[in-house]
Each structure stands twice: as structure tokens, then as C-alpha cells.
Amino acid sequence: MRLRRLLAVLFLALPAFSQVDPGPRGGTADAGGPLPSVAANNPVTILDFFDNGKEEFEAINSVFGTIPGAPDPGLGPRFNALGCARCHAHPAVGGTSPATNPQVADATAAGATNTIPSFITATGPVREVRFKYFTDAAGNPITTQPNGGVMPLYTIAGRSDASTCTTTYIQQPNFAVAVAKNNVSFRIPTPLFGLGLIENIDEGTLQRGIGGSPYPVGGTFNRSPNDGTISRFGWKAQNKSLELFAGEAYNVEQGVSNELFPQERPHPEENRDGMNALDPRCLLNPTPEDHTNFNAPADETPSDTVLFAIFMRLLAPPVQNLGNPVTNPNFSRALNGSNIFIDIGCGSCHREKFLTAQSSITPDLGNQYARLFSDLQLHHMGTGLADNIQQGNAGGDQFRTAPLWGLGKRRFFLHDGRTSNLVTAITAHQSAGSDANPVILNYLALSASDKQDLIYFLRSL
Amino acid sequence: MPLLLLLLWLSQATLVPEGEILVKGAVPSASDASTPVPEEGRIGEGRYRNAYFGLTYPVPAGWIEQPAGPPPSEAGSYVLTQFALLDGERVKAHVLVSAQDLFFVPFEAAGSKDVVARMRTMVQEQYAFEKGPDQVTIAGRTFERLAYKGRRAKLHWRMFTTETRCHALTFTFTGSDTAALDAAEKALGQVVLGGDAPACVNGYARDHLVQRTTPAFQQRYNTIPVRVIIDAEGKVKHAHLLSAFPEQSEPILKALRDWRFQPYVVAGKAAEVETGLVFGRPPSRVAP
Numbered sequence: 001m002r003l004r005r006l007l008a009v010l011f012l013a014l015p016a017f018s019q020v021d022p023g024p025r026g027g028t029a030d031a032g033g034p035l036p037s038v039a040a041n042n043p044v045t046i047l048d049f050f051d052n053g054k055e056e057f058e059a060i061n062s063v064f065g066t067i068p069g070a071p072d073p074g075l076g077p078r079f080n081a082l083g084c085a086r087c088h089a090h091p092a093v094g095g096t097s098p099a100t101n102p103q104v105a106d107a108t109a110a111g112a113t114n115t116i117p118s119f120i121t122a123t124g125p126v127r128e129v130r131f132k133y134f135t136d137a138a139g140n141p142i143t144t145q146p147n148g149g150v151m152p153l154y155t156i157a158g159r160s161d162a163s164t165c166t167t168t169y170i171q172q173p174n175f176a177v178a179v180a181k182n183n184v185s186f187r188i189p190t191p192l193f194g195l196g197l198i199e200n201i202d203e204g205t206l207q208r209g210i211g212g213s214p215y216p217v218g219g220t221f222n223r224s225p226n227d228g229t230i231s232r233f234g235w236k237a238q239n240k241s242l243e244l245f246a247g248e249a250y251n252v253e254q255g256v257s258n259e260l261f262p263q264e265r266p267h268p269e270e271n272r273d274g275m276n277a278l279d280p281r282c283l284l285n286p287t288p289e290d291h292t293n294f295n296a297p298a299d300e301t302p303s304d305t306v307l308f309a310i311f312m313r314l315l316a317p318p319v320q321n322l323g324n325p326v327t328n329p330n331f332s333r334a335l336n337g338s339n340i341f342i343d344i345g346c347g348s349c350h351r352e353k354f355l356t357a358q359s360s361i362t363p364d365l366g367n368q369y370a371r372l373f374s375d376l377q378l379h380h381m382g383t384g385l386a387d388n389i390q391q392g393n394a395g396g397d398q399f400r401t402a403p404l405w406g407l408g409k410r411r412f413f414l415h416d417g418r419t420s421n422l423v424t425a426i427t428a429h430q431s432a433g434s435d436a437n438p439v440i441l442n443y444l445a446l447s448a449s450d451k452q453d454l455i456y457f458l459r460s461l
Numbered sequence: 462m463p464l465l466l467l468l469l470w471l472s473q474a475t476l477v478p479e480g481e482i483l484v485k486g487a488v489p490s491a492s493d494a495s496t497p498v499p500e501e502g503r504i505g506e507g508r509y510r511n512a513y514f515g516l517t518y519p520v521p522a523g524w525i526e527q528p529a530g531p532p533p534s535e536a537g538s539y540v541l542t543q544f545a546l547l548d549g550e551r552v553k554a555h556v557l558v559s560a561q562d563l564f565f566v567p568f569e570a571a572g573s574k575d576v577v578a579r580m581r582t583m584v585q586e587q588y589a590f591e592k593g594p595d596q597v598t599i600a601g602r603t604f605e606r607l608a609y610k611g612r613r614a615k616l617h618w619r620m621f622t623t624e625t626r627c628h629a630l631t632f633t634f635t636g637s638d639t640a641a642l643d644a645a646e647k648a649l650g651q652v653v654l655g656g657d658a659p660a661c662v663n664g665y666a667r668d669h670l671v672q673r674t675t676p677a678f679q680q681r682y683n684t685i686p687v688r689v690i691i692d693a694e695g696k697v698k699h700a701h702l703l704s705a706f707p708e709q710s711e712p713i714l715k716a717l718r719d720w721r722f723q724p725y726v727v728a729g730k731a732a733e734v735e736t737g738l739v740f741g742r743p744p745s746r747v748a749p
Contacts, residue, residue: 018550132477132484140475146484182477210536210567210745214584214618216559218534220487220683228682228742336613342587343614378486380531388477388484393681393706395486432528433482438557438633441527441545442616445552445636450614 019451021422024091025408025459031193031318032092037364038314046314046362048299053311056304058085058093061254063161063284067110072304074256074289076156077170077282078267080128081253082106084308087126087189091409094192094315097125097417103153113158113167117175119186120153125417127186128253129153131178132388134269139177148389149268150252151175156282165282173267185387186416187235191406194317195233197370198403199242202357203230209375213348217435219377222392222400232376235402235415236394246308250290258290258305314362317370318406322460330456337457340450344442349401349435351375373404373461384431387415397433408459422455487683488532490710492700492717496690499560499628500533502541509542509558514625515656518558518632520544521648527555535684535704536744537562539628546641554636556645561629562703564663564737565686568747573622573629577605580620584609591617599623600652617642625654626735627661659690659733660725666736669723671695676716676740678709685709685740687717693731695722705740713740 033039034050041047056072060083065073070082081087081103089098104122107114119127128150133141155170156162178184207230210219221230222237233239239248247260257264264287270277290304302310325331341347350373359366378398386397394400399415413425426443429436443451477483491498497512504510504526509518520526523546530540538561545555561576570576577594592608604621611617615637622631632652634645666689685705692698697717702710725734 141477143477143483148484181475182479207745208747210747214580216530216534216538216540216557216561218531218536218538220535223682225681228680339587339613340611343611343616382528382531383480383482386480386482388482390484390486393486393683395482395488396484397482398486430528431480433531434528435531437528437530437540437543441543441552441555441557442614442635444545444550445555445616446614447637 019423019448019455021455022459023420024411025321027321029091030321030409031191031316031406032094033316034314035196035316035362035364037362038316042362045299049302049307049310050314052299053307053309053314054093056307057083057088057311059083059304060086061256062110063156063159067161070110072256074254074285076159076162076255077165077264077278077284078152078155079106079253079255080150080153081126082109083254084249087253088192090411091406094312095406096189096191096410097412099123099411101126103127107154110159110161112154112156114154114172117153118179119175119184125188125412127188127417129175129178130185130187130387130389131173131268132183132185134272135178135181135183139174139181139183141181141183146388146390147268148391151178151267151269152252152255152265156255162282162284165279165284169279169281173269185389186418187387188412188415188417190233190235190402191318191410192312193315193406194370194372194403195242195315196313196361196365197317197356197368198232198372198376199313200356200359200365201232201354201370201376205354205357206230206232206376209351209354209377213345215345215348215438217345217348217379217439219349219375219379219401219435220393221376222378222394225392230376231392232400234391235399236389236391237376237378237400238391238394242309242312243306246312247305250305250308256290256304257285257288259288259292259303260305262288313365316364317372318409318461320371320405320461321408333453334456334460336450337453337455337460340446340454341457344446344454345439346443346454347373348439349375349377349379350404351401371405373407374401377401379435380433381429381436382431382434384428384434385414386433404458404461407461422458485707487535487685487704487706490702490705490707490714492697492714496699496701498701499539499541499562504542509544511541514560514628514630515654515658516625516630517653518542519648519651521546521556521645524556524645530559533562533703535565535686536567537565537686537703546636546638546645548638552636553638554634554641554645557631557633557635559631559633561631562686562688562737563624563627563629564688565703565739565744566629567745570629573624574605576629576631577607577620577622581607588612588618592619597621600650600654602654619646621646621649623654626658627663630654659735660727661735662725663737665725665734666691666722666738669725670720671723672719672721674716674719676712678712678740679706680741681706681709682742684742684744685713686744687713687738687740688735689717689738690733690735691722691725692733693724695724696720698733709741
């Protein structure tokens with residue numbers, strides 16, 4: 001009774017205000033541990049693989065693995081950060097951008113002489129950058145030649161472990177000109193919690209999600225060009241499996257060649273004519289730099305890439321945290337917000353859950369509801385969010401519905417981390433050509449109180 | 462000064478434009494620009510006009526056009542237009558005009574009544590029904606009506622669906638201001654719909670094809686729905702690809718020029734007919 005009275009007073013006292021994002025939820029991380037059946041070591045030794053995967057995920061790379069504190073070899077010659085967990089860090093290892101951007105420190109680690117681009121700041125989001133178009137010698141975009149590939153921020157030039165690779169032989173792309181020409185688009189790291197559940201949703205289950213909305217929200221799946229099956233990882237659902245996701249990231253973000261992407265990667269402009277223009281003086285290791293360890297104990301035999309995939313696969317999903325119903329004044333409002341979320345149609349694309357298939361790996365990957373809040377389909381997001389990058393069947397304004405689990409802890413939103421404000425992120429879904437337009441009009445038709453309840457709900461995820 | 466202006470112009474000329482979708486994925490395209498297609502409605506003089514549907518919809522007074530919808534989906538879903546009545550930043554009410562191509566609908570639907578019945582099934586758990594589904598006559602046409610409200614969100618939805626050219630055409634009014642919704646519903650009485658259009662027959666192309674050339678297009682595992690108008694001689698007079706990549710559209714349109722069908726006959730006389738075809742991946746179907 002007292003609680004009800006308190007809530008009534010709070011409700012009546014609600015001022016006529018615009019919505020406020022209370023910011024990242026405090027308290028425990030509510031993410032980062034293994035699935036319960038993995039923690040219970042079912043099957044036997046799986047916990048060792050998870051722990052080894054996490055250890056490798058947290059490891060720092062250097063060129064030869066000889067720098068103190070950076071024991072993993074293979075860094076560069078181009079890279080975005082020194083290790084996976086540098087960026088996948090918040091609110092726990094496996095998450096996304098932390099409060100302090102590690103890319104600032106990584107630019108000059110071990111004596112590297114990189115210039116930090118204007119869009120990388122100490123308190124801003126971790127970012128990778130792509131050029132929308134190839135450029136001419138002056139850096140002008142050639143609008144008949146879409147680029148779209150990642151342009152790594154940094155090189156190993158100047159590092160103490162890369163003496164032959166100097167700025168004479170490798171240079172950073174000219175980001176200042178690219179920014180001035182509006183030829184850049186950004187991506188922030190996607191959180192990795194619960195990805196094993198997403199990987200284990202049957203295709204038929206996903207397809208049955210089509211047409212389940214009262215709104216004409218469209219939607220289509222991105223598909224593997226190899227076999228036509230649904231791909232589901234990455235901002236544009238461009239990656240088919242966690243192994244591919246890990247292998248590509250190791251190669252692109254840290255410059256580590258591996259068994260899935262065996263060569264050192266030039267940036268797209270260096271490779272424009274099909275000629276890998278990386279200078280031999282910067283190619284310092286035999287390839288692939290990361291590979292199966294044939295003479296190691298069983299749980300250390302897999303390559304780093306495979307261990308990363310195992311770590312991601314076995315990470316538990318984030319836990320929704322509504323707080324204590326007595327001490328959290330917004331508890332009931334968040335519950336109301338969960339109904340508002342469905343009422344106005346957010347769940348048309350941010351579909352609450354899918355049942356996973358049987359799992360051959362560990363019990364808690366099979367026959368479980370993955371409460372990811374995503375249909376894993378590509379949707380048009382309009383002119384306001386278009387990044388003009390094509391990946392597979394995803395066009396310049398199409399993105400995979402971003403899973404919302406773990407949203408309550410996030411510091412940065414949308415594919416490029418352009419905002420830290422959840423309210424701004426919601427309204428950014430509305431622009432010419434967006435599938436979300438009818439739903440955002442519903443949101444804008446809500447009372448101020450209902451809108452705020454929706455924010456409280458989202459911050460509970 | 463002229464040199465400075467020239468340099469300024471040159472620098473601007475090489476800027477990648479902001480707020481445009483430059484790299485398109487699957488998009489609609491057509492064999493010619495003169496035949497109307499559903500996604501090409503126009504707004505002017507207080508009216509939304511759509512030549513394909515022969516639709517003139519008088520926008521309720523004070524309602525403002527909203528951002529354009531996405532391109533048609535590969536399941537044949539269109540967002541034709543949206544208008545809203547604003548009170549400061551808050552939307553008092555809005556209307557969504559949408560269409561579902563009945564040739565490509567991802568569930569069993571013989572007509573607009575089935576589309577509305579499915580809608581009712583989808584919303585029944587979350588919403589409270591206020592009216593329908595029932596039939597009402599508006600501007601001399603039969604509409605399926607379905608009205609419901611949110612259980613938590615204090616919003617009402619009023620849907621009116623009619624069938625035209627084998628599409629379920631729907632007007633959805635949403636908002637918390639019932640007076641505004643009443644006014645908008647009343648304005649729907651002035652809608653004009655219909656006009657000269659060929660008969661539309663589902664499956665006609667499949668059942669009456671006599672000659673075809675297989676188009677050689679890049680396989681992307683996407684579904685490519687195509688509306689065609691077949692002339693009285695059995696040739697493709699017009700083709701509208703609802704969703705295809707540009708490198709797919711060209712070979713498909715080229716191949717369709719060689720396709721031949723048995724002419725559609727009405728009262729002993731050959732006539733034009735509109736029907737649907739699908740290239741690429743067969744459309745996804747969802748369970749009833």
C-alpha cells in the first residue's frame with residue numbers, strides 16, 4: 001500500500017518534461033560470465049576452453065609478441081587497436097566501447113608515430129572507419145567507385161618492434177581530407193554477449209518472424225553468398241558465423257592474419273587494382289600469424305581465432321535488471337514501458353525472443369529463449385542513418401535490427417556511436433526512407449509519461 | 462575573387478552529399494517511365510495523388526506530410542505516404558497510407574478481407590478491440606474496418622482497407638486525440654479511388670506462359686517480385702520490379718521482352734491483364 005501511494009505521489013509529481021535518458025545503468029555488470037551450463041563445466045573441459053578464449057580475447061598484440069605485456073604476435077602492419085578486449089570492454093569483457101577510448105593510447109604504443117584522427121577522442125566511442133568512395137590522388141571521392149572497406153586507423157611504423165617498417169614504407173590514410181570531403185562512415189563495436197544463442201537459432205524459426213507485424217516494416221535477411229543461408233552477425237548481418245566474425249575482425253582490426261583470412265590486409269585503396277601494395281619491409285611475420293597450435297594441450301590447441309569464437313559462443317546473454325521493486329522508484333514504470341514498447345510497434349523489428357535449436361555444444365545453448373529484441377533482418381533506416389556502405393545484400397541505408405539486450409549499460413548508440421542519448425537514438429530512426437517511420441510517429445504520439453517509461457524499460461535491458 | 466570562387470566550387474563539387482542514400486541495395490525499377498507504379502504518389506494542393514491506384518486522398522486540414530516511406534519490400538509491402546497532426550512536438554494523430562500487393566503477400570490471402578483477418582490475429586493479444594472487423598461503405602466503396610486501442614499506450618488505431626488492382630490498400634489512423642481521429646476518418650469520405658486499369662489475375666503468367674527466355678542475372682538469394690501488364694497480343698507491355706539489384710533488373714527486363722503469353726480474353730475479346738512473377742529466391746511464406 002505504501003509503495004502504491006509512493007508511486008502515485010511520484011506519478012502526480014511528474015513535471016511536464018521532455019524525456020530524459022538516465023544514462024548507463026549502474027551497479028553490477030549483469031553480463032560477461034559464461035552460460036550457466038558452461039560455468040558448471042558441462043561438458044567436461046568446456047570451461048577451460050571458455051577461460052582460454054577469454055584470456056586470448058584480453059591479450060594484447062605486438063608485432064612479434066616480444067613486447068612486455070603484449071605476448072600475442074601478429075599486430076599490423078595496419079590496425080585499429082591492440083586487442084579485442086580493448087574495444088569490447090564495457091560493461092564487461094565482450095561488451096562494447098568503454099568510457100575511455102583505448103584507441104588514443106594505442107596510436108602511440110611502443111613508440112608508434114600515428115596521428116590520431118579527429119573523430120577519435122578520449123571520451124568518444126571506439127570507431128572503425130570506412131571510406132564511402134575510392135579517392136583520387138588529392139583525396140577527392142570518385143563517386144562512380146564505391147569503396148566501403150575498413151580503412152585501419154594506424155600503422156606499426158615507429159614501433160620499437162617494427163624497425164624496418166617506417167613511414168617511408170607505410171602511411172596512414174589521409175583521414176583529414178576524407179572527413180573534409182564527407183567521405184567517411186563509422187562503426188562502433190557490437191556487443192558480443194549471448195552470440196552463441198543467436199548463432200543457434202534455426203533458419204526456419206527466423207523466417208517465421210516475417211510478416212508478424214501490423215506495420216508495413218518490410219525487412220529481409222542478409223545471406224551468405226556461398227550457400228544462400230541467413231547471415232546474422234555484424235551491423236549489417238554480413239557475417240555468417242562466429243568463426244568468420246572472429247577471423248575477419250582479427251585480420252581487419254588488429255592486422256593479424258589467420259587461418260580464415262590468411263594474408264596481411266592492405267587497406268582497400270592499396271589493393272585497388274588487385275595489387276597488394278603493402279611494402280615487404282612491413283610484412284614481418286610468416287603467415288598466417290595465428291594458427292592451430294599442433295604441439296599444445298587440448299584446450300590450447302585451437303588458434304586464437306577459434307578461441308575467440310568459442311568465447312563469444314559461450315558468453316551468457318546480458319541480464320535484464322529492473323532493480324528492486326521497493327527501492328527503485330522506476331520499477332513499475334519500466335514494466336509499463338515494456339508494454340508501451342510492444343503497443344507502439346517497436347517489437348515489429350526488435351522482436352523480443354526466438355527459441356534456439358537443439359545444441360550439440362552445451363545444454364544452455366539449446367532450446368532456450370534468446371531475448372535479443374531483434375528479428376535479425378535488414379531494414380531500411382532512411383537518409384538520416386544511411387552510411388552508404390553495401391555489405392552483401394545490405395544497401396547503403398540497410399542495417400540489421402540491432403539487438404537491444406544489454407542496452408541499459410551502453411554508453412554509445414547507433415552504428416556510428418553518434419549519440420549517448422537514448423532519446424536521440426530513438427528519434428534518429430525517423431527519416432526519409434526508413435522502415436521505422438510509422439512506429440516513430442506512434443512514439444511521438446505517446447504522452448510524456450509513457451515515453452519516459454519506455455526509456456526506463458530500455459535502460460533495464 | 463573569381464579564382465577563390467572557382468576553388469570553392471571545386472571543393473564543394475567533390476563533397477559526398479549528406480543525407481542521401483547513394484549506395485542502394487535492392488530497389489524498384491520499371492521497363493518504362495510513363496506507366497504509373499504504386500510507389501510514385503505525389504502531394505500537392507492538399508491532396509495525395511497516386512496515378513497507379515487512381516487515388517486522390519484529401520489530406521485533412523492542418524495535417525503535415527511526414528518523411529517518405531521505404532522502397533517496396535520483397536513481400537510486396539508499400540508505405541505510400543504519411544501525414545500527422547502536431548501539437549508542438551507531440552503527434553496528436555497520424556495517418557499511414559499503405560498497400561500490400563496480394564500477389565506477393567507472405568501468407569494465404571485471397572483478398573483484402575484475409576489481410577485484415579490476419580491483422581486481427583496479430584494484434585489480438587496485445588490490444589483491445591474497439592470495432593470490427595466489419596465492412597463499411599466509404600465514398601461508395603467497401604472497406605474492411607478494424608479498430609483497436611493499446612492496453613498501455615493510450616493510443617487508438619483505426620484501419621480501413623479496401624481492395625484495388627489486387628492490392629489491399631489501407632488507411633491507418635493512429636493517435637490519442639479521438640476528435641482528430643474522427644475528423645480524419647470523416648475526411649476519408651472524400652477519397653477518390655479507381656479508374657482505367659487492366660484486370661488483375663493472380664497466377665496468370667504462370668498458367669498462360671507460352672514462350673520464355675531465362676534471364677541470366679546475378680544470384681544473390683533475394684526474392685525479386687515483378688508485376689507485369691500483358692497486352693492483348695500476349696507480350697509484356699510493362700514490367701515493374703518491386704525489389705531487385707540494378708545488375709539484376711536489366712537482364713530480367715531484357716528477357717521479359719521475349720516472353721509470350723496466351724492473350725487474356727474477356728467476352729471473347731483479347732484484353733490487357735496485370736499479373737505477378739517472381740525471380741530469384743522463392744518468397745518466404747509464414748504459417749497461418
